[in-house]
Amino acid sequence: xxxxxxxxxxxxxxxxxxxxxxxxxxxxxxxxxxxxxxxxxxxxxxxxxxxxxxxxxxxxxxxxxxxxx
Amino acid sequence: xxxxxxxxxxxxxxxxxxxxxxxxxxxxxxxxxxxxxxxxxxxxxxxxxxxxxxxxxxxxxxxxxxxxx
Amino acid sequence: xxxxxxxxxxxxxxxxxxxxxxxxxxxxxxxxxxxxxxxxxxxxxxxxxxxxxxxxxxxxxxxxxxxxx
Amino acid sequence: xxxxxxxxxxxxxxxxxxxxxxxxxxxxxxxxxxxxxxxxxxxxxxxxxxxxxxxxxxxxxxxxxxxxx
Amino acid sequence: xxxxxxxxxxxxxxxxxxxxxxxxxxxxxxxxxxxxxxxxxxxxxxxxxxxxxxxxxxxxxxxxxxxxx
Amino acid sequence: xxxxxxxxxxxxxxxxxxxxxxxxxxxxxxxxxxxxxxxxxxxxxxxxxxxxxxxxxxxxxxxxxxxxx
Numbered sequence: 001x002x003x004x005x006x007x008x009x010x011x012x013x014x015x016x017x018x019x020x021x022x023x024x025x026x027x028x029x030x031x032x033x034x035x036x037x038x039x040x041x042x043x044x045x046x047x048x049x050x051x052x053x054x055x056x057x058x059x060x061x062x063x064x065x066x067x068x069x
Numbered sequence: 070x071x072x073x074x075x076x077x078x079x080x081x082x083x084x085x086x087x088x089x090x091x092x093x094x095x096x097x098x099x100x101x102x103x104x105x106x107x108x109x110x111x112x113x114x115x116x117x118x119x120x121x122x123x124x125x126x127x128x129x130x131x132x133x134x135x136x137x138x
Numbered sequence: 139x140x141x142x143x144x145x146x147x148x149x150x151x152x153x154x155x156x157x158x159x160x161x162x163x164x165x166x167x168x169x170x171x172x173x174x175x176x177x178x179x180x181x182x183x184x185x186x187x188x189x190x191x192x193x194x195x196x197x198x199x200x201x202x203x204x205x206x207x
Numbered sequence: 208x209x210x211x212x213x214x215x216x217x218x219x220x221x222x223x224x225x226x227x228x229x230x231x232x233x234x235x236x237x238x239x240x241x242x243x244x245x246x247x248x249x250x251x252x253x254x255x256x257x258x259x260x261x262x263x264x265x266x267x268x269x270x271x272x273x274x275x276x
Numbered sequence: 277x278x279x280x281x282x283x284x285x286x287x288x289x290x291x292x293x294x295x296x297x298x299x300x301x302x303x304x305x306x307x308x309x310x311x312x313x314x315x316x317x318x319x320x321x322x323x324x325x326x327x328x329x330x331x332x333x334x335x336x337x338x339x340x341x342x343x344x345x
Numbered sequence: 346x347x348x349x350x351x352x353x354x355x356x357x358x359x360x361x362x363x364x365x366x367x368x369x370x371x372x373x374x375x376x377x378x379x380x381x382x383x384x385x386x387x388x389x390x391x392x393x394x395x396x397x398x399x400x401x402x403x404x405x406x407x408x409x410x411x412x413x414x
Contacts (some may be wrong), residue, residue, distance in 0.1 A: 001139050001146075003196060004181035004273040006105035008136065008139075019366035021226035021245065024385060025135060030099040036075035037133035038366065038385060040199055040231060040245060043142035047137050056136035058141060061178055062269050062407050063132035064106035066094060066349040067077065067125035068116050070346050070353075072403060073342040073388035077346075088159035090295035090314065093178060107159065107178060109300060109314060109406055112349035127348060130385055131200050131338050135142040144243035146274065157297035162316060163273060168237040174213035175271035176297065176316060185275050194274035200338050201270035202244035204232060204280040205215065205263035206254050208277050208284075210334060211319040211411040215277075228364035228383065247337055247369060247383065250280035265279060268316055269407050282381035284412065301411060306375040312351035313409035323413050332412035339408035340382035342370060343353065343401035344392050 007059040011035065013051050018044065025049060027057050076128040080104065082120050087113065094118060096126050145197040149173065151189050156182065163187060165195050214266040218242065220258050225251065232256060234264050283335040287311065289327050294320065301325060303333050352404040356380065358396050363389065370394060372402050 011029035023044040025037045035057045049055065080098035092113040094106045104126045118124065149167035161182040163175045173195045187193065218236035230251040232244045242264045256262065287305035299320040301313045311333045325331065356374035368389040370382045380402045394400065 001141065001194065001274040001276060002185060003136070003139065003141065004175075004177040004185060005134070006178060006181060009102065009104075017366065019226065019364065021224065021229045021231055022366045024130065024366055024387070027135070030102055033078065033099055035078075035128075035133055036130040036385070037135055038130045038200070039135055039142040040144060040243075042231070043135070043144060047135065047140060047142055049135065049137075053137070056139060058134040058136045059104075059128050059132060060270075060272055061093065061105040061107045062176070063128060063405075064104055065074070065127040065405055066096070066106055066108055066112070066116065066118065067072070067127045067346040068118075068122070069346060070343040070345060070348065070401060071392060072346065072348060073384040073392055075385060075388060086159065088157065088295065090293065090298045090300055091159045093159055093180070105178075106349075107407070108349040109312070109351060111300070112351060116347060116349060125346065129339075129341055131383070132198075134198055136139040138139060141274070143272070147240065147242075155297065157295065160297045162268065162297055162318070165273070168240055171216065171237055173216075173266070173271055174268040174316070175273055176268045177273055181273070185273065187273065187275075191275070196272040196274045197242075197266050197270060199231065199243040199245045201266060201336075202242055203212070203265040203336055204234070204244055204246055204250070204254065204256065205210070205265050205277040206256075206260070207277055208279065208332065208412040208414055209323060210277065210279065211313075211315040211323060213316060213319060226364065228362065228367045228369050245338070246280040247282060247381070249369070250282060254278060254280060263277065267408075267410055269314070279412070281410070285378065285380075300406065303411070306378055309354065309375055311354075311404070311409055312406040313411055314406045315411055319411070323411065325411065325413075329413070334410040334412045335380075335404050335408060337369065337381040337383045339404060340380055341350070341403040342372070342382055342384055342388070342392065342394065343348070343403045344394075344398070
């Protein structure tokens with residue numbers, strides 16, 4: 001499936017912390033650049049996510065804010 | 070301000086396309102890694118966004134999905 | 139790509155209204171059941187969306203609220 | 208209350224899984240078409256959600272992505 | 277309809293700016309406290325929104341971030 | 346950091362309920378006006394959130410819906 005989300009960023013899972021409903025997944029998308037995702041525990045199992053697996057971080061453009069210093 | 074969003078990613082604005090209500094902003098966050106943001110035109114002006122400006126792409130962890138091949 | 143989003147619903151595009159930055163897409167997912175999506179105009183073009191095309195409406199579970207009467 | 212969300216889809220709760228903060232609710236919105244929602248445990252209790260109850264799945268259009276094969 | 281969204285905040289519309297697809301609506305929810313909403317132009321018309329109308333700003337708890345100084 | 350989110354609302358934390366992955370935070374933003382936020386437990390700890398602390402509730406305009414009676 002191709003998806004309309006404008007941000008589809010390749011990376012590798014560094015860590016997964018699983019709770020009763022949700023799971024937190026840390027993905028390394030570039031050297032010293034990590035992204036954090038919260039998905040359901042069920043999605044985590046359905047996709048067979050595990051440390052070291054190659055995945056994509058997917059973010060809809062309307063969910064990206066911009067900060068300035 | 071420090072923010073609870075888990076993803077605060079430094080980058081440089083490569084392009085801005087401004088519409089009547091929203092604007093699309095392209096941010097380079099690593100070599101050959103760009104993120105796209107849709108924010109309001111008013112935020113764009115309030116923050117003084119322009120091509121070349123250093124900014125942060127900010128994404129709440131619950132808005133990051135995971136894709137696999 | 140398989141995606142962590144829990145809601146991946148097959149349907150057919152009934153109408154597209156394109157603005158300068160965003161586009162509104164109406165998808166029929168079951169008889170007399172339509173879903174409405176706002177995506178960027180650029181995504182719309184990148185995916186080659188058009189009336190009659192078979193697509194999936196994709197929604198992350200944390201973006202589904204529940205209403206009661 | 209009427210709501211601006213463009214997707215207000217009638218259905219019946221098939222299953223609820225309650226965690227310490229969030230709950231996962233499965234709603235059947237058409238024959239063999241289910242939607243999954245993550246809401247707070249507190250909302251779940253406030254609305255009196257239970258298996259078999261008629262509810263609406265409510266999704267803002269900007270949270271609906273589109274996938275293609 | 278009662279909704280699972282934890283934030284349902286009464287207010288009065290102060291301004292509406294309508295674009296080709298989306299509209300920006302400013303709502304005063306307390307003295308000198310305004311909230312800004314982006315919804316589709318179609319929702320704006322469907323709900324008959326206009327300056328001075330009493331409305332509710334509705335936000336899902338998972339879409340509220342926290343900032344600190 | 347200044348942020349593109351249009352809604353940055355000052356308040357005081359009234360209560361925090363921490364789960365294994367997420368936390369629910371109640372913020373008083375005006376007399377008898379509370380907002381509820383779900384963030385990760387890790388963000389909660391990183392920001393040192395506690396009852397009585399002054400914080401900002403931050404919401405992107407595209408995540409604010411409008412309800413009418």
